[in-house]
Amino acid sequence: MIREYLRLPIYLLGHPFDGFYDMKFEKKGKQSIIFINVILFWISYSFLKQYSAVIVNPRNPLSLNSLTDLGAIIAIFTLWCIGNWSITTLMNGEGKLIDIAMASAYALTPMIITFIPMSIISNFLTATEGTIYFLAIGVSVVWFLILLFIGILTVHNYTASKTVATIFLTFISVLIILFLIMLIFALTQQVWVFVQSVYIELMYRN
Amino acid sequence: MGKKIICYLLIGMIVIASASTTMASSIPYESYNYDNWKNVLPSPAAYAPVESISGDMLGIGNFTSPGDMFVKDDYIYLSDSGKNRIVIFDMNKNLVRVIDSFLNNGKQDHFNSPQGIFVTKNNELYIADSENRRVVVLDEKDNLIKEIKDPKAESISEQFIFNPMKIAVDDADRVYVIAKNVFEGIMCFDVTGDFFGYFGTIKVTVDPLDYFWRILSTKEQRAKMDLFIPTEFSSLDIDSEGFIYGTNIDMGSNQMIKRLNPSGNDVLVNYNKKKNIIGDLEFRAVGALSGPSVFVDIKTREGGIYSSLDTTRGRVFTYDSEGNLLYIFGGVGNMLGLFKKPQAIESYGDDILVLDQARGEVVRFTTTEYGRLINKATRLRYDGEEAEAVAYWEEVLKLDANYELAYDGIGKSLLAANRNKEALAYLKKSLNVDYYSVAFKRYRTEVLSANLSIILNIGLVIGVSIGGYKLYRKIQKKRSEEA
Numbered sequence: 186m187i188r189e190y191l192r193l194p195i196y197l198l199g200h201p202f203d204g205f206y207d208m209k210f211e212k213k214g215k216q217s218i219i220f221i222n223v224i225l226f227w228i229s230y231s232f233l234k235q236y237s238a239v240i241v242n243p244r245n246p247l248s249l250n251s252l253t254d255l256g257a258i259i260a261i262f263t264l265w266c267i268g269n270w271s272i273t274t275l276m277n278g279e280g281k282l283i284d285i286a287m288a289s290a291y292a293l294t295p296m297i298i299t300f301i302p303m304s305i306i307s308n309f310l311t312a313t314e315g316t317i318y319f320l321a322i323g324v325s326v327v328w329f330l331i332l333l334f335i336g337i338l339t340v341h342n343y344t345a346s347k348t349v350a351t352i353f354l355t356f357i358s359v360l361i362i363l364f365l366i367m368l369i370f371a372l373t374q375q376v377w378v379f380v381q382s383v384y385i386e387l388m389y390r391n
Numbered sequence: 392m393g394k395k396i397i398c399y400l401l402i403g404m405i406v407i408a409s410a411s412t413t414m415a416s417s418i419p420y421e422s423y424n425y426d427n428w429k430n431v432l433p434s435p436a437a438y439a440p441v442e443s444i445s446g447d448m449l450g451i452g453n454f455t456s457p458g459d460m461f462v463k464d465d466y467i468y469l470s471d472s473g474k475n476r477i478v479i480f481d482m483n484k485n486l487v488r489v490i491d492s493f494l495n496n497g498k499q500d501h502f503n504s505p506q507g508i509f510v511t512k513n514n515e516l517y518i519a520d521s522e523n524r525r526v527v528v529l530d531e532k533d534n535l536i537k538e539i540k541d542p543k544a545e546s547i548s549e550q551f552i553f554n555p556m557k558i559a560v561d562d563a564d565r566v567y568v569i570a571k572n573v574f575e576g577i578m579c580f581d582v583t584g585d586f587f588g589y590f591g592t593i594k595v596t597v598d599p600l601d602y603f604w605r606i607l608s609t610k611e612q613r614a615k616m617d618l619f620i621p622t623e624f625s626s627l628d629i630d631s632e633g634f635i636y637g638t639n640i641d642m643g644s645n646q647m648i649k650r651l652n653p654s655g656n657d658v659l660v661n662y663n664k665k666k667n668i669i670g671d672l673e674f675r676a677v678g679a680l681s682g683p684s685v686f687v688d689i690k691t692r693e694g695g696i697y698s699s700l701d702t703t704r705g706r707v708f709t710y711d712s713e714g715n716l717l718y719i720f721g722g723v724g725n726m727l728g729l730f731k732k733p734q735a736i737e738s739y740g741d742d743i744l745v746l747d748q749a750r751g752e753v754v755r756f757t758t759t760e761y762g763r764l765i766n767k768a769t770r771l772r773y774d775g776e777e778a779e780a781v782a783y784w785e786e787v788l789k790l791d792a793n794y795e796l797a798y799d800g801i802g803k804s805l806l807a808a809n810r811n812k813e814a815l816a817y818l819k820k821s822l823n824v825d826y827y828s829v830a831f832k833r834y835r836t837e838v839l840s841a842n843l844s845i846i847l848n849i850g851l852v853i854g855v856s857i858g859g860y861k862l863y864r865k866i867q868k869k870r871s872e873e874a
Binding site: 239240243245248309311312313 | 428430819822824825827828829831832835
């Protein structure tokens, strides 16, 4: 059972093209991985911020809040998936929303693998050896970006240049979505204030 | 029974609370300091106001917008710019004398808006007589020794008007003058009063955005824009080692105090790169009392400490020789200890005197227990007596558990004593990563060498068991193949 869950993510790390192909077209990907990987990433990210040694971690402990992290991660992940989906459906992308989410979730694996061990190891490092920590974190982030790129590319059956273009457009669509959300908030608030004042008016009329 | 205890506790708390409010009322400002993340942390007051000295108290009429003062031995030399006189009085508020005229070539000569004032070791008085465009040098008996005027050099234009504002003199009687509308730096004069050059010119930094607009704009627009000129010095002082400390009004720069060596290079030390020497690190951008701190005067003190006066919010910022912010006090207001327009700062022993230009008063501050301990510990540390300073730092921590420098001081001294594990705890609190790393490296080596046999044995056991398991599997495989 666990082995089934582990096989694809680990295979993906070394063989991203084949891995993502298997995920989409051989139906080997699991939809539950979206939930599992996002939660695992949240845990490892918050762990990294909280338990990395002082030498490599200048954060103010009072400013850390894992629940805010969770909210931010879920928000960014959702925005990314919806933004990418809304662009790629218009640009002949083959991937469905679920495929995009799966590919993005699978791409998180390198960071999930490195963050917790590196935060533990950092507690045994001096300032000069701290380079190891930053190198490992940096490599895992770059690896994540490469996986994400290849994932999007494979899922939609795009060329590399088209993938770059869609990722750029994704950021723009994310901005538009954020703008719309803010607009809706502002408008609903206005409506609410209107309803409220009508209610108060009616109350005083009696 | 339980209710009674709660009752007593409540009464006790009320007593303590009322006591603390009465204590706080004698100090009109709220003291604070910045932690390593630039958060404002409340702290006990390091200095408390004692008294204010006005001209009326001395019986000579109020000071009118006094420009500067200088403390030498027990005497305060105050240049009363609005009344064109120099007033000398002692710390006990006794008037010594008033200089409003002196003999110049057999004729009576007067001051015209005297500004900066400096007294040398031989009690020679250097007065920046700004509107008379000269520096007047008087001896102890108010006889004119010399005048410094009309600086001549190729770099100085014919139309230049020499309005000296602030003045300092070094041990070799070289005179350093900050004059109005001089952007090249501090003007230097030799013993004979001849101008020999500028000192400590502030490099011009150009904001890329400004530069971009300048490229886009037309010639007419460009003519109307501000020039990229260096900022002026606002004040200067000389420390015991002969280095010149200058304050400059350079908005947005990350260092508003300069320590100039004899060749005019800035050698001010600031080990904590996260916290710049700019006074307040956090401030409001708009509204009352907003904007960055503006230093108008600086005083170097014993033990590498220097205090600088911020005119924006009327606060005195005190730093040590390593650029750590030791304490902040003062404020804007009408009570004793608050200022309207602070103009000059001087020190007398551990006491600090601030000249309020708008009110024409000198306010004297003295250390509280907290400030005394910090001063003492900082000086011991400056002299290299870190171990002796520990006792003082511990006392500081009893009064203010947030004082990071105290943790730093104790941690460093523990590190020097090779008590690495204890040092780790303190250095972690002070967030001194470099020293923490050194302590940690030593502690790690200690633990490893102490437990070397155990570690090697565990390694041996693991190695042997893995080897044995592999051998066992191999044999089993062979057997099953044979079977």
